[in-house]
Amino acid sequence: LPCRSDNKTETIDWQTIRVQEIMVDSHKEAGRIPRTIDCELTRDLVDSCVPGDVVTVTGIVKVNSVGGDRK
Numbered sequence: 001l002p003c004r005s006d007n008k009t010e011t012i013d014w015q016t017i018r019v020q021e022i023m024v025d026s027h028k029e030a031g032r033i034p035r036t037i038d039c040e041l042t043r044d045l046v047d048s049c050v051p052g053d054v055v056t057v058t059g060i061v062k063v064n065s066v067g068g069d070r071k
Contacts, residue, residue, distance in 0.1 A: 013046040019057055 003009060020036045039057055041048065049055050 012042055015041045015046045017041060017049065019055065022054070 004011070017039050018036050019039055021034045023032075023034050039059070
């Protein structure tokens with residue numbers, strides 16, 4: 001467990017948001033579900049958007065492996 005009272009410990013604000021692609025009429029396919037991606041916001045970006053906002057996200061993609069070894 002991290003020692004929160006240690007002077008080397010730094011705490012930062014963070015938030016996870018789920019971004020969903022916008023489905024424009026020319027790309028809509030019957031029954032297709034819009035793709036989503038989860039994004040981590042830190043520091044001054046926390047609470048910078050609310051559900052329904054249109055946003056542009058620029059950053060680094062971090063892949064979290066799910067499940068066991070892939071062969």
